[in-house]
Amino acid sequence: xxxxxxxxxxxxxxxxxxxxxxxxxxxxxxxxxxxxxxxxxxxxxxxxxxxxxxxxxxxxxxxxxxxxxxxxxxxxxxxxxxxxxxxxxxxxxxxxxxxxxxxxxxxxxxxxxxxxxxxxxxxxxxxxxxxxxxxxxxxxxxxxxxxxxxxxxxxxxxxxxxxxxxxxxxxxxxxxxxxxxxxxxxxxxxxxxxxxxxxxxxxxxxxxxxxxxxxxxxxxxxxxxxxxxxxxxxxxxxxxxxxxxxxxxxxxxxxxxxxxxxxxxxxxxxxxxxxxxxxxxxxxxxxxxxxxxxxxxxxxxxxxxxxxxxxxxxxxxxxxxxxxxxxxx
Amino acid sequence: xxxxxxxxxxxxxxxxxxxxxxxxxxxxxxxxxxxxxxxxxxxxxxxxxxxxxxxxxxxxxxxxxxxxxxxxxxxxxxxxxxxxxxxxxxxxxxxxxxxxxxxxxxxxxxxxxxxxxxxxxxxxxxxxxxxxxxxxxxxxxxxxxxxxxxxxxxxxxxxxxxxxxxxxxxxxxxxxxxxxxxxxxxxxxxxxxxxxxxxxxxxxxxxxxxxxxxxxxxxxxxxxxxxxxxxxxxxxxxxxxxxxxxxxxxxxxxxxxxxxxxxxxxxxxxxxxxxxxxxxxxxxxxxxxxxxxxxxxxxxxxxxxxxxxxxxxxxxxxxxxxxxxxxxxxxxxxxxxxxxxxxxxxxxx
Numbered sequence: 213x214x215x216x217x218x219x220x221x222x223x224x225x226x227x228x229x230x231x232x233x234x235x236x237x238x239x240x241x242x243x244x245x246x247x248x249x250x251x252x253x254x255x256x257x258x259x260x261x262x263x264x265x266x267x268x269x270x271x272x273x274x275x276x277x278x279x280x281x282x283x284x285x286x287x288x289x290x291x292x293x294x295x296x297x298x299x300x301x302x303x304x305x306x307x308x309x310x311x312x313x314x315x316x317x318x319x320x321x322x323x324x325x326x327x328x329x330x331x332x333x334x335x336x337x338x339x340x341x342x343x344x345x346x347x348x349x350x351x352x353x354x355x356x357x358x359x360x361x362x363x364x365x366x367x368x369x370x371x372x373x374x375x376x377x378x379x380x381x382x383x384x385x386x387x388x389x390x391x392x393x394x395x396x397x398x399x400x401x402x403x404x405x406x407x408x409x410x411x412x413x414x415x416x417x418x419x420x421x422x423x424x425x426x427x428x429x430x431x432x433x434x435x436x437x438x439x440x441x442x443x444x445x446x447x448x449x450x451x452x453x454x455x456x457x458x459x460x461x462x463x464x465x466x467x468x469x470x471x472x473x474x475x476x477x478x479x480x481x482x483x484x485x486x487x488x489x490x491x492x493x494x495x496x497x498x499x500x501x502x503x504x505x506x507x508x509x510x511x512x513x514x515x516x517x518x519x520x521x522x523x524x525x526x527x528x529x530x531x532x533x534x535x536x537x538x539x540x541x
Numbered sequence: 542x543x544x545x546x547x548x549x550x551x552x553x554x555x556x557x558x559x560x561x562x563x564x565x566x567x568x569x570x571x572x573x574x575x576x577x578x579x580x581x582x583x584x585x586x587x588x589x590x591x592x593x594x595x596x597x598x599x600x601x602x603x604x605x606x607x608x609x610x611x612x613x614x615x616x617x618x619x620x621x622x623x624x625x626x627x628x629x630x631x632x633x634x635x636x637x638x639x640x641x642x643x644x645x646x647x648x649x650x651x652x653x654x655x656x657x658x659x660x661x662x663x664x665x666x667x668x669x670x671x672x673x674x675x676x677x678x679x680x681x682x683x684x685x686x687x688x689x690x691x692x693x694x695x696x697x698x699x700x701x702x703x704x705x706x707x708x709x710x711x712x713x714x715x716x717x718x719x720x721x722x723x724x725x726x727x728x729x730x731x732x733x734x735x736x737x738x739x740x741x742x743x744x745x746x747x748x749x750x751x752x753x754x755x756x757x758x759x760x761x762x763x764x765x766x767x768x769x770x771x772x773x774x775x776x777x778x779x780x781x782x783x784x785x786x787x788x789x790x791x792x793x794x795x796x797x798x799x800x801x802x803x804x805x806x807x808x809x810x811x812x813x814x815x816x817x818x819x820x821x822x823x824x825x826x827x828x829x830x831x832x833x834x835x836x837x838x839x840x841x842x843x844x845x846x847x848x849x850x851x852x853x854x855x856x857x858x859x860x861x862x863x864x865x866x867x868x869x870x871x872x873x874x875x876x877x878x879x880x881x882x883x884x885x886x887x888x889x890x
Binding site: 231232234235236237267269270271274390411413414416418420428429430432433434446449450453457458459470471472539 | 589591596597600601603604645646647648649650691694695704705706708709710711712714715800803804805806808809815851852855856864865
């Protein structure tokens with residue numbers, strides 16, 4: 213019976229092939245990966261570990277990881293990765309890597325208080341730490357070598373400037389995680405430099421229909437909103453749908469990049485995207501740790517190394533489309 | 542619950558009372574929920590200017606329908622005395638399977654949707670079968686499935702697509718027709734209504750018919766109210782429970798296909814926490830947490846109350862920071878009103 217079902221399924225699968233899109237199209241368009249998968253140096257095989265505050269299945273952190281892995285291959289590094297969105301759990305993960313005596317640590321400081329003690333411990337154990345993404349304000353005080361990332365407030369301010377340039381008057385900032393400090397900083401930064409009025413709305417990021425209907429409801433209740441700013445790439449497309457449903461002419465702009473955002477920028481559905489180049493955050497962190505081990509180098513002179521914000525519009529989107537498809541932009 | 546077999550008439554009496562109209566109304570589990578829904582509706586009509594537009598109503602209906610589609614089978618399951626914590630991520634699994642099968646096989650997207658239907662039903666069957674074979678609490682079994690599916694959603698997506706979201710299938714064959722079936726909107730007058738609303742209404746009608754007009758409906762009330770007694774009078778308890786889990790899986794498949802064909806790309810981490818919304822809708826709608834009592838219409842009204850409250854707060858333009866507070870307070874008020882009305886109705890019987 214199972215076999216019959218399976219046979220039927222496979223049968224229809226073969227009969228029902230799609231001549232457009234799909235994996236075959238991807239394979240046709242496949243190109244060689246950037247790094248050939250061989251180490252470029254002959255330093256010993258050091259082990260670096262990265263611990264982030266990412267939730268499960270987050271596109272952004274996936275890109276950070278692919279940057280880190282690529283650098284690790286090049287630098288002859290064994291690369292380990294773990295994540296947990298709870299500050300307490302994250303610090304325990306870091307502790308477990310200290311116990312394993314790794315040669316370098318990369319951590320995020322989204323919840324600085326929970327991470328303070330364990331970062332100091334790493335320092336005491338002689339393990340160099342580089343902080344990435346969040347925590348630029350406290351990174352140095354905790355004893356990290358360097359911070360690699362975007363300053364969320366500065367990124368927000370860049371958005372405010374861009375909105376002014378585009379003559380926008382009333383914007384809606386869509387936060388998809390209540391209580392995320394970085395998200396608040398982005399919206400607040402944008403509100404600071406934006407000459408128009410800015411409002412916030414919280415949506416349930418794990419529930420796309422809720423994101424859509426909430427934005428729809430907001431646009432219906434306030435016809436004056438001419439810009440919707442989403443804080444993550446997957447939400448930009450949903451915001452565009454919501455605006456369409458609500459009969460609103462609002463321009464959609466977003467933080468972060470993915471394949472759909474690149475395509476939408478090209479066809480004009482989106483105004484602009486602010487990229488903090490997550491690939492660079494992973495890549496640089498591993499590379500800087502290697503440089504520190506190999507050559508005692510420190511970059512940034514005590515100041516954070518900024519990876520963004522880079523404002524991406526229609527003009528740049530075409531070039532980036534293929535990179536977003538392979539998951540490195 | 543006593544292990545002794547009560548007379549069959551007593552089992553049957555768990556169904557709504559028949560008789561004169563007021564008496565029948567008073568016996569309906571959804572009576573309180575309807576009063577609550579009217580109250581919420583009137584309230585937001587007064588405090589929110591934009592709430593009374595047709596376009597707003599369509600938005601509220603959409604929000605309600607995406608919860609309501611799942612709340613209906615979840616309510617039936619609860620009437621049958623069981624829980625399912627895996628429903629939220631099962632919806633995501635269903636969407637992921639469709640998308641990845643179509644993409645990887647370069648198959649017509651309908652083939653992927655078919656495979657996904659089989660796989661989703663298999664997961665529902667797994668829940669039900671394990672439950673009736675082991676007699677463990679459904680809470681534990683479906684918690685296990687919930688975590689397994691959460692892991693699989695992420696693990697398989699990463700393994701197969703090498704990223705945490707699926708690739709776009711919008712350019713593949715079959716997509717336009719599938720989009721029509723699962724994610725289009727109809728224009729009625731000058732109002733756009735999402736097709737999920739129709740799916741929702743159809744499921745409510747189907748479930749109500751099963752509950753009130755078929756033998757299987759009697760079985761559901763019986764296994765939820767008094768399992769051993771039901772077994773003693775010849776109700777196929779195991780078949781009924783497995784059937785209920787299959788119903789949940791079927792609705793999860795419909796929701797999952799909507800997610801996929803509406804948003805085209807599926808994020809593998811989505812859906813966590815939604816299982817609670819479905820249970821909340823069923824409970825607001827009058828389903829008892831202990832089983833044996835409730836209705837599909839009630840669950841639909843419960844979803845509608847949730848949708849109205851959730852969006853009404855946005856229409857009312859209340860402070861965004863306090864959103865969850867208002868949501869909780871409004872739901873509590875609606876449920877209290879619901880409880881009060883039902884108590885009054887029962888007293889007057």
